[in-house]
Amino acid sequence: MYEVWGIAALWLGLALVATLFSIWFRIATALSEIVVGTVAQLIIGALIGTTIGSDQPWIKFIAGTGAIVLTFLAGAEIDPVVFRARWKEAIAIGFVSFLGPFLGCTAIGYYLLHWTVKASWLSGVAMSTTSVAVVYAVMLELGLNRTDFGKAVLAACFITDLGTVVALGLIFAPFSMKTLIFAVTGIALFFILPYLTPWFFKRYGGRPSELEAKYLLFILFGLGSLATWADSEAVLPAYVVGMVLAGTVGKDHLLIRRLRTLCFGLLTPFYFIRAGSYVSIPALLAAPIPLLAMFVGKMATKIIGVYPTTKAFKYAQKEGVYTTLLMSTGLTFGSISALFGLNHKIIDQTQYSILIAAVIASAVVPTLIANAFFIPKYLLPKQAPEPVE
């Protein structure tokens, strides 16, 4: 048993280091944890020739729970009122934003890098995701989150990510009777939960026994188990459950905050450090061209797909350009897709390392470029101040 506590101490020590780095360098904790996981595995592997314990069943469980709860919380961030008001634009832009990189990066994987069909599809899924947060952060800075344009683009980001999880959950599924049972049960629950959950919470919730958290984990684990039994992916129902409960559970700030504490304090560090520990630095150094191809392919296909769609909805030039922010990849769904591929032996460790590096690059590089070269002209006074006499 002492080994388990020792490994737990090591992982939480790494999580602590990652959090300190994220505070010092003002970077997302997820990014910091992936990098710390990679470096820790590199050092420990070189020094004592062993792993940091990423394949231990209990670490897989905590990491998997982290991915499920994080995905649920991400889905619960959507505003259903906004989505209902702007659903046509949201679906059109969101779907194109998903489809462009999904098909483009699949083609790059298959024709350029000569990966297997399944590995190519998986690369398309991993690179199709969008960082809702990057778009949301810029919307907040510009005050666009209150405009119709901003709301539509934000809703579109959720559709893009929904495309990613649906593709991940279904594209590698065998489409057997199990898939049908999973789909029918899932769809039925997605209709029932928005009515059942608020009633149940109102009747029994609000007590120190944390009934709400237990109920949500029960639903997420149950549907996750059903999804995995059907050879699908547990994050697919988690994201959809988050979306369908966004109007009820998502508005309960206290509950969401308690789930965030559980998520960031214990669960997601295991998920992201584990995701980072499988990245092979030597494999990346040996294959910079595939990494570059995936990164450039993702950027190009996002812009080619999204910009004309915004024009079709008669967005102004300036607003259309803002949607190029959609090219950033979300770390959560990008890494979940890549890790799914590695765990199911769809991709090997080299391909996994390339995809994780491309996900990180497409999340970081646009931000760095924007910070370095984008002069905030929108902030400048419209007229130059008169010289002081």
Add this chain to the structure above:
Amino acid sequence: MLTLKKLLVAFDGSPYSMKAFEFALELSNLSPEPSHEICVLSVVQVPEPADLVEMDAIIDAATEHYEEMFKELRQKGVAANVPVTTEVAVGHPADQIVHYAAEKGCDMVILGHRGKSRMEKWLIGSVSKRVTTYAPCTVTIVR
């Protein structure tokens, strides 16, 4: 003559920004203008590249933290008979300060001076330097 009807104080909760706020109160009382106002702006800087769930958690926690601190500032404003308005923005601190000053037509931006290491300046830049470069009005840095 310089009119100081609306002062903007950039407030990050540090002793330096508290000093800037107290300077703004003193300046308001010295001003010959009959009506004046102090706008207090706190900016939440989210990590990059942002992650949605983490970003919302940071914004919620920071807003709650600043709202608690604003109570003290409002009390000081009442004691000095100066109206104090408060707001929390999200983004790069310097950009948001400049944006707010321009949007609200502030006559002066008051910042507390913070000595930063070279590493910090290189990583996140100097807020005061960026504000003095782009602000549409006079900028005062309180030491």
